[in-house]
Amino acid sequence: MTIEIANESGVGVDEAALVALAGHVLGQMGINPLAELSILVVDEAAMSALHEQWMGEAGPTDVLAFPMDELRPNQGGGSRGEEAAPDPALLGDVVLCPPVAAKQAAEAGHTAQDELEMLCTHGILHLLGYDHAEPEEHAEMFGLQGELLESWREVRRKPPE
Structure with a gap:
């Protein structure tokens, strides 16, 4: 996987952990190992501008996703248990906002890093x-998100060999 990260937020984040997490998630989802993903970490002003431009909503948000290729995990080999997608894909960009994540983490009672990994x-x-958007989609997506984060935490807990 090619996973690039750029931190333009002015806030220190564990970039290596986010890249490793992204690789884990894509691997678990059966995405072609040649796929490309970008992670952009921005401040509240930049996130507010993106949020308004692309979603029509004022103020910052925690995460935005900008897909490049139309890749659906349940079609063409992207879901777990299936063959990896045959062609590498330019997946797109995930944009994270650490200041918003930190506020949410404090409210939820976990670390900002845990929140960034979830986002x-x-x-x-x-x-x-x-x-x-729909209840069935919500249940599927958040269930899968929980499974992926739990498997990531298990990987991180294992001592190096």
Whole structure:
């Protein structure tokens, strides 16, 4: 996988952990190992501008996803348990906002890094065609998000060999 990250937020984040997480999520989802993904970490002003421009909503949000190729995990080999997608794909961009994530993390009672990892996973699932507009979609997407984060945490807990 080619996973690029750019931190333009002015906030220190564990970029290596976010890249490793993204690789884990894409691997678990059976995405072609030659796929490309970009993660952009921005401040509240930049996120507000993107949020308004692309979603028509004022103010910052926690995560935005901008898909490039129309890749759906349940079609053409992207879901777990299937062969990897035959062609590499330019998946798109996940944009994260650490200041918003930190506020949400404080409210939820976990670390800002945990929140960023959840948001990154959420954004990747959007790039892969998942959505949560309908109750069934919500249950599927958030269930999968939870499974992926749990498997990521298990990987991180294992001592190096």
